[in-house]
Amino acid sequence: MSGRSPAKLVLEDGRVFTGGAYGAEGESLGEVVFSTAMTGYQETLTDPSYHRQIVVQTAPQIGNTGWNDEDDESKRIWVAGYVLRDPSRTPSNWRSRRTLAQELDRQGIVSIADVDTRTLTRHIRESGAMRAGVFSGAALADDEELLSRVRSAPPMAGADLAGDVSTQQPYVVPAIGERRFTVAALDLGIKSNTPRMLAQRGIEVHVLPVSSSFEDVLAVEPDGMFLSNGPGDPATADHPVALTRAALSRELPLFGICFGNQILGRALGLGTYKLPYGHRGINIPVVDAATGRVAITSQNHGFAVAGAAGDRFDTDFGAAQVSHHCPNDGSVEGLRCTDAPAFSVQYHPEAAAGPHDAAGLFDEFVDLMATRSASAS
Numbered sequence: 191m192s193g194r195s196p197a198k199l200v201l202e203d204g205r206v207f208t209g210g211a212y213g214a215e216g217e218s219l220g221e222v223v224f225s226t227a228m229t230g231y232q233e234t235l236t237d238p239s240y241h242r243q244i245v246v247q248t249a250p251q252i253g254n255t256g257w258n259d260e261d262d263e264s265k266r267i268w269v270a271g272y273v274l275r276d277p278s279r280t281p282s283n284w285r286s287r288r289t290l291a292q293e294l295d296r297q298g299i300v301s302i303a304d305v306d307t308r309t310l311t312r313h314i315r316e317s318g319a320m321r322a323g324v325f326s327g328a329a330l331a332d333d334e335e336l337l338s339r340v341r342s343a344p345p346m347a348g349a350d351l352a353g354d355v356s357t358q359q360p361y362v363v364p365a366i367g368e369r370r371f372t373v374a375a376l377d378l379g380i381k382s383n384t385p386r387m388l389a390q391r392g393i394e395v396h397v398l399p400v401s402s403s404f405e406d407v408l409a410v411e412p413d414g415m416f417l418s419n420g421p422g423d424p425a426t427a428d429h430p431v432a433l434t435r436a437a438l439s440r441e442l443p444l445f446g447i448c449f450g451n452q453i454l455g456r457a458l459g460l461g462t463y464k465l466p467y468g469h470r471g472i473n474i475p476v477v478d479a480a481t482g483r484v485a486i487t488s489q490n491h492g493f494a495v496a497g498a499a500g501d502r503f504d505t506d507f508g509a510a511q512v513s514h515h516c517p518n519d520g521s522v523e524g525l526r527c528t529d530a531p532a533f534s535v536q537y538h539p540e541a542a543a544g545p546h547d548a549a550g551l552f553d554e555f556v557d558l559m560a561t562r563s564a565s566a567s
C-alpha cells in the first residue's frame with residue numbers, strides 16, 4: 191500500500207481511473223497525453239510545450255533521480271497534471287536536491303500515482319487524446335460532477351497558448367567563444383537548451399516575445415531567425431506565421447523546431463491538423479528523404495503539417511519539399527525550401543536527455559547563415 195490519499199483521473203469520455211494523490215492536492219484540468227520517454231522527466235515537466243496538458247508516463251517507474259537545480263528547460267513546471275504508475279520512493283542521484291513529489295507539491299501541480307498507466311495509454315491510443323482532470327483532497331466529488339468539470343474546460347484544438355509561456359521582455363544569450371552570428375529567436379515556449387546549443391556554435395541569441403513585430407526582429411540585425419517549440423494549436427499562430435512570411439520574403443535564413451515547423455508549414459501555404467494521440471517520447475524514428483537515413487529523435491507534438499513523405503510543392507517563396515517523415519504513421523517531420531534559406535523539423539535536435547542524432551541540424555543552420563553572409567558580401 192502506498193499510503194496515499196484517494197485521487198481520480200477523469201476522462202472526457204467518462205472513463206475514470208483511480209489512484210493516489212501525488213504532488214499537490216486539488217484539481218487540474220487539461221488534455222491527457224502520454225509520453226513513452228523512460229528518462230528526462232524533469233525536462234518533460236518544465237517544457238513549456240506541455241502547458242495545459244496532463245502527462246501520463248508510460249514508463250512505470252519515474253522519479254528515480256529526484257529533482258536537481260540544473261536540468262529545468264524553463265523557469266517552472268508547465269504540465270497541468272502528472273500521471274504515474276509507481277513513483278520512486280528513494281531517489282538517488284548526486285545532483286538530486288529534493289524528490290519529484292516535493293517539487294510537484296512546491297509548484298502546486300496536482301498529480302496522481304498508482305494508476306494503471308498501461309490500460310490508460312491503450313485507451314488514449316484507441317480513443318485519442320482528450321480533455322481530462324486530476325482530482326484529489328477537497329476537489330474530489332462524484333464522477334458525474336467531476337465529468338462536468340472536465341467537459342467545461344477548453345479543448346486543445348483551437349487553443350492559442352504561446353502568449354501564456356513566451357517571455358515578456360527580450361533577453362540575450364551570449365555566444366560562447368567568438369561571436370559568429372546573431373539570431374532573433376521568437377519565443378513561443380522556448381526550452382533553455384535551444385539557445386544554449388545555438389550559443390555553443392558562436393551564435394548570439396536574442397530571444398524575443400511572441401508579440402514582437404518584424405521591425406523588432408530586424409532591430410537586432412539578425413543573420414538568421416529561429417522559431418521555437420511551443421504549446422497550443424498551430425492553426426491559431428497567425429502572427430508568428432506573418433513574421434515568418436516577412437523573413438522568407440527577405441531571404442533571412444530561418445530554422446524552426448516543432449511549433450516552428452508547423453509555423454513554417456503554414457507560412458508556405460500548408461495546413462495543419464490534430465494527430466489522434468500525437469508523438470511524445472525520446473526514441474521516435476524519422477526518415478530523411480534526401481538520404482533515406484533514419485534518426486532516432488525526441489518528440490512532443492499533438493499536431494502535424496498536412497503532407498506526405500517526399501512531397502514537393504510550390505510556395506509564394508519558390509519550391510519546397512517535405513524533407514523528413516515519421517515511418518510510424520507517415521506524418522510530416524520536416525520541411526525544406528529549395529529557393530529560400532529556410533528549413534524546419536517537427537522533432538527536437540535540442541533534446542536533453544538525448545538522443546543526439548539530430549544535433550547536427552544546428553550546424554546546418556550555421557552553414558545556411560555562413561553561405562548567406564558569404565554571398566551577401
Ligand SMILES: NC(=O)CC[C@H](N)C(=O)O
Binds near residue numbers: 492
Ligand atoms: N513541442 C511543440 O512545439 C509542440 C507544438 C504543438 N503545440 C503541437 O502540439 O503539435
